[in-house]
Amino acid sequence: MLPKINPLKTKSHAKLKAHAKEMKKIHLRDLFEQSGRFGKFSLTWNDFLFDYSKNIIDQKTLSLLLDFTKEMKLGKAIDSMFSGELINETEKRAVLHTALRKLSPESETDKDFYIGGENVSHLVREVQEKIKTFCGRFHSGSMTGYTGKKFTDIVNIGIGGSDLGPVMVTEALRQDWKEGIHVHFVSNIDPSHIHTILKKINFETTLFLIASKTFTTQETMANANTAKKAFLDSGAQEKDTALHFAALSTNIPKVTEFGITPENTFTFWDWVGGRFSLWSAIGLSIALTIGYDKFLELLRGAREADLHFRHTAPEKNIPVLMAVIGFWYTAFWGSQTEAILPYDQYLHRFPAYLQQGIMESNGKSVDRMGKKVQYPTSPVIWGEPGTNGQHAFYQAIHQGTHFIPSDFIASVHSRNNKHNQHQILLSNCFAQTEALMKGKTKKEVMEELSSKGMSKKEMENLAPYKVFPGNRPSNTFLIKEINPRNLGSLIAFYEHKIFTQGVLWNIFSFDQFGVELGKVLANVILPEIEDKNTKVEHDSSTSGLIRQYHEWK
């Protein structure tokens, strides 16, 4: 079980509060005056440099934050998760997405994962073997569609965790795509989404993956039925669906009801949360797109990050540092958002992926004792790849009224370098973190304007607009290259940051009851939209919207 501790009642929280007052008097520029700052507040691990020196922290901040993790019993919480305890208490489930990435067989020193005495690593390996065989047949061409043609297209139908992870990873690893294979993703219930994809594909050479943990999600089931109907309308027979549809799910009876064969069914388990499921059977679209070996590399990278998280001292532990720094800003600096800024076009879905990972996990307001929390929890997560973001919203990060801690992610080697474009990209990334940290003082602005020959009055009028306050914090991940292994590690770091922050906020990170109410109400409203004679009883706004729909329909 996870410890139940009110963070506000810890000694270190009170000390951090007092310390934050002191730190607010210091500018990041001044902190950088002290020599050795980069060495003290950065670390390298495998192909990663994690630079957290451009944060408004000093050695004391860090040691108080780490004291706080001790008081919140983070070490015990980590052990509880990895040992398969039912830490998802509200749903009475273990949380073992980490078990999906342990590839080596059990030994004295490298134990398998267990839940209540059951070796779940065995179950994981069985499904992995099945995925491997399936991928082998798919790529060799021995698996064909109903007209005997080799498959060329994969359509993954799923939403939330059954979509965002696979989309993000396949996009990030575009350079690794198997020749001649195209992957498409359908998630939204909006018929325009599936329509766009169905228009692009040839049904004879397309494999549909119905990805849904529950196999009851309204959007996914509606899209799956539409895909099946379109497949049959294209000239295929009912029996041909056995060749062209596969399911990735924990709900085998529902899969069977849909007409998918056991051979094409890839299962996973309730101890894999939707938003942590890309490593499971939900990752089949990834394995089919980049090949099984590279999918394993992704898992290996995540496993390395798991071992780092589990066994590294907190002061050298990347996810722990990420988590405590984020906590520092939400608790004591009033930060309400965090920007994720990948300087890698292929990581363009990473912010969207983390929106679900972070906000669905830690967007909670009731603590582990059932009480309303008296402090902020998950920030709002958003972002776009650099340099697009620079020409859109960076203005507000530099000079706006919100305090926005940012994560910059960049790679040293582009797998696609054209002329010196990658160097230009990197120069922008580094320049932005420097500008955010330093800002530009009035003195500097005046000197600049004066060199342009401006009058004193003009300079005084313009200067306030040209001053950059600076002191805006950022982390930078500089990675040698975005490849399957490094991507696996990066994702796992963020997963463990999420877990750690859940512990520090004393909330349950692995349920998502907040998504339920809207779903229930949509089911009430659907018949009212379908039939205008159905009695409508809502608030005046909702009833007004429904009435107007019927008037204009």
Ligand code: F6P
């Ligand atoms: O949005 C709620 C949610 O339950 C997510 O947690 C999940 O990833 C998504 O719906 C999809 O669920 P399923 O995989 O069961 O279709």
